[in-house]
Amino acid sequence: MSIPSVQTPFKRFISEYVERKTAVFAFLLLVFVLLTAFLGPFLTMQNPYDLAQITIMESGLAPGAESIDGNTFWLGTDDQGRDLVSAIVFGLRISIMVGIISGVLAVVIGTSVGIVSAYVGGRIDNLIMRVVDLFLGFPSFLIALICLAVLGRGADKVVLALVLSQWANFARIVRGVAIAEREKEYMDAARGLALPKSRIIFRHLLPNCLAPLIVVATMNVAFSITLEASLSFLGVGLPITQPSLGLLIANGYEYILTGKYWLSFYPGLSLLITVASINLVADRMRDVLNPRMKK
Amino acid sequence: MIKKILTRALPVCMVLMGAGAAAADELTVATPNDPSIDPHYLYVSTNAAYGRHVFGKLLDRDGDARVKADLAVSWKNIDEFTWEFNLREGVTFHDGSTFDAEDVIFSFNRVPNVPNNPASYESNTNMIETITATGPYTLVIKTKNPYPLLLRRISGVSIVSAEAVEGGTTADFTSGQIAVGTGPYKFSAFVPGDRYELVRNEDYWGEQPAYDKVIFRIMPDPASRMAALLGGDVDIVEGFSPSSVETLEAREGFYVAQRASARTLWLYVDIQNDQSPFVTDLDGNPMDNSPLKDARVREAMSIAIDRDAIVTHVMGGLAESANQLVPAGWFSHNPDIDSISVDVKRAKSLLAEAGYADGFGLTVHAPNDRYVNDEKIAQAVAQMLARIGIITQVETMPKSVYFGRLNRQEFSLSMIGWDNSLTGSSLMSLSAAFHTREKDRGYGGWNAGGYSNADFDAAVEAAEKEFDTVKQEKYLNEAMRILIQQDRGAIPLHSQFTILGVRDGVRYEPRVDEHFSAMLAQPSE
Numbered sequence: 137m138s139i140p141s142v143q144t145p146f147k148r149f150i151s152e153y154v155e156r157k158t159a160v161f162a163f164l165l166l167v168f169v170l171l172t173a174f175l176g177p178f179l180t181m182q183n184p185y186d187l188a189q190i191t192i193m194e195s196g197l198a199p200g201a202e203s204i205d206g207n208t209f210w211l212g213t214d215d216q217g218r219d220l221v222s223a224i225v226f227g228l229r230i231s232i233m234v235g236i237i238s239g240v241l242a243v244v245i246g247t248s249v250g251i252v253s254a255y256v257g258g259r260i261d262n263l264i265m266r267v268v269d270l271f272l273g274f275p276s277f278l279i280a281l282i283c284l285a286v287l288g289r290g291a292d293k294v295v296l297a298l299v300l301s302q303w304a305n306f307a308r309i310v311r312g313v314a315i316a317e318r319e320k321e322y323m324d325a326a327r328g329l330a331l332p333k334s335r336i337i338f339r340h341l342l343p344n345c346l347a348p349l350i351v352v353a354t355m356n357v358a359f360s361i362t363l364e365a366s367l368s369f370l371g372v373g374l375p376i377t378q379p380s381l382g383l384l385i386a387n388g389y390e391y392i393l394t395g396k397y398w399l400s401f402y403p404g405l406s407l408l409i410t411v412a413s414i415n416l417v418a419d420r421m422r423d424v425l426n427p428r429m430k431k
Numbered sequence: 432m433i434k435k436i437l438t439r440a441l442p443v444c445m446v447l448m449g450a451g452a453a454a455a456d457e458l459t460v461a462t463p464n465d466p467s468i469d470p471h472y473l474y475v476s477t478n479a480a481y482g483r484h485v486f487g488k489l490l491d492r493d494g495d496a497r498v499k500a501d502l503a504v505s506w507k508n509i510d511e512f513t514w515e516f517n518l519r520e521g522v523t524f525h526d527g528s529t530f531d532a533e534d535v536i537f538s539f540n541r542v543p544n545v546p547n548n549p550a551s552y553e554s555n556t557n558m559i560e561t562i563t564a565t566g567p568y569t570l571v572i573k574t575k576n577p578y579p580l581l582l583r584r585i586s587g588v589s590i591v592s593a594e595a596v597e598g599g600t601t602a603d604f605t606s607g608q609i610a611v612g613t614g615p616y617k618f619s620a621f622v623p624g625d626r627y628e629l630v631r632n633e634d635y636w637g638e639q640p641a642y643d644k645v646i647f648r649i650m651p652d653p654a655s656r657m658a659a660l661l662g663g664d665v666d667i668v669e670g671f672s673p674s675s676v677e678t679l680e681a682r683e684g685f686y687v688a689q690r691a692s693a694r695t696l697w698l699y700v701d702i703q704n705d706q707s708p709f710v711t712d713l714d715g716n717p718m719d720n721s722p723l724k725d726a727r728v729r730e731a732m733s734i735a736i737d738r739d740a741i742v743t744h745v746m747g748g749l750a751e752s753a754n755q756l757v758p759a760g761w762f763s764h765n766p767d768i769d770s771i772s773v774d775v776k777r778a779k780s781l782l783a784e785a786g787y788a789d790g791f792g793l794t795v796h797a798p799n800d801r802y803v804n805d806e807k808i809a810q811a812v813a814q815m816l817a818r819i820g821i822i823t824q825v826e827t828m829p830k831s832v833y834f835g836r837l838n839r840q841e842f843s844l845s846m847i848g849w850d851n852s853l854t855g856s857s858l859m860s861l862s863a864a865f866h867t868r869e870k871d872r873g874y875g876g877w878n879a880g881g882y883s884n885a886d887f888d889a890a891v892e893a894a895e896k897e898f899d900t901v902k903q904e905k906y907l908n909e910a911m912r913i914l915i916q917q918d919r920g921a922i923p924l925h926s927q928f929t930i931l932g933v934r935d936g937v938r939y940e941p942r943v944d945e946h947f948s949a950m951l952a953q954p955s956e
Binding site for chain 1: 653654657658661672674675677678740741744745799806807810811813814816817818823824825826827
């Protein structure tokens, strides 16, 4: 350990984070997953979402099989003849994009609502929290399912459904933290300076509520990805010609007893790696950021 | 949805548990289809198949779609308009009441009057002017026009007990209270979405079925049905997935029962609307002058589709590519219609000729739980259209949503599969799906493409009235030629097979109309 006094909070966070080797491994894995998702689509042998590039003549080929134009399907092809490597990379991108966008949106909306609610207090707080209760009263999966049943398919609709089903969690968490923070001396000082309300809320109160939020937000991305995969698996969510990981798994599910294991297995493995790495990273962040968790 | 989650988790559990084999006097069938117990409610072929177990008809169709006697023992065609029937005497309903002509009249009158019926059986009765009893066991039916196909039509009308059903509702059937027929099986129990149980009718007038008890297990997911069969939980799987055929045949103790069916799949093309709902230009804006109205575009689309590739790679070889709306070998299959061979180059030049060299945007719609591999077929079609420059999207939905929207003409290019076995010819599909919509005359009820051609209509109407089958076939062939060859009014895809997975120890021979019938199952030891 170097001398603690010269460390910035960020450096301290890093140095504590790397103490656990599994966490470092998970982080590297996550970086790999993200690079695959965002750079991979430029490198794959085909665009599996372009119907003119795939052909059912090549459907259901085993891993290692050769394509008509001489390429190799390293993980085989799916039931529509998509190269599974390409399909997974594109599916990963769509899953992660949907996960991150909906996760971030849910956090932003939930946080804003929660913090305002806590700061303002009184009747408005009460009203907002009852709305939050209403949303929390239903399982998030059910809310998303109902939304998509009404809205139909499409990435934008999935994002909307995921945000609607999750923002209330954040509102609840942030409000709890903010209420505790509200009573502290630095808040009194800020109020004493007669700063505008918005400045107090977003410059003074918010930064002090961030630590727990970062952890929950990270985990939420993983949860959003899982949720999206579950929805796609059930056939609501993304269009069938643009399969995400969940849809790829669902498509392969029919073949699970026929020996064509790769159709579901590799997309499933990719989903597992993605979600597990995010969760491990979030887990370690919680340990580091939460003083109570320290040994 | 929850049901779907459960059914998808189930097969794994069941394989793990290795459930014991079903008893010999019981037949357990895994089926994707929830039944309607009311035999006059929701006319789809799966319900017609369920109905045959509990309810009798004046005439029925055998496994090869030939008309055979049921509750009528003999019949006579008096003149073009008049038919006389002698009914079977000494038949009792499941509740003990006696069957007679009043029950027939009651049933025929009930068919068009079932409230809130999403798909009525009235297409089988609406040609009838009057139906009168001339004695307790004699009937006379008069038709509005000469109608040679009457016998086949009334093979689609189940007979219920007038005493039991009078004043009853569809819900009373579902509860089992008035589910009283003359069929070989009696209603025993029904749990929607789960199971439908039947017991043998010991007083059945005809040949007794082999099994005392039949249990339909309702399992929408194909992988679950397969797992249930492998686990010994069920004896027969209906709607067996072609992709699993090889696996099952390789297994000891099971076999696949299959047969080319009378169902042909085709695509409706919206020919009517100038602004077709799912046609766009290349930027995604609606087009004022729909390219689908141009026959050259429709021909291009048709020859862009590689039917053999669909048969081989999507259907696992268990289908036959089609060039018209009835399968080869059937009455009214027109041998003079050219087979459609795939020709991408010509398709592109036809598009260019029509002024769409760069293509346009189009969405193909299909159900995802109705026909064998329907969703996959739609995607394969989309691939092939994409290859000639039509930017194609695919939207699929459950049949409960799909067919309502189809009938409201909400689609531009849409899939349907038509079973030709009721009329045993192209007549039913041609008159319902392509004759100009004339609701009061009973034509064009399924005309989802808005096709309309006076010559075609005349040929269909002439065929419908023609008692001479040679002439009738001529009219039908002419109508098919106009529709397919001349106007490109529909894009035929293929005729599918009916496929069942069966446990050794049970013998089953599929019907040509895909109807499952427990009466055709027998123990083979």
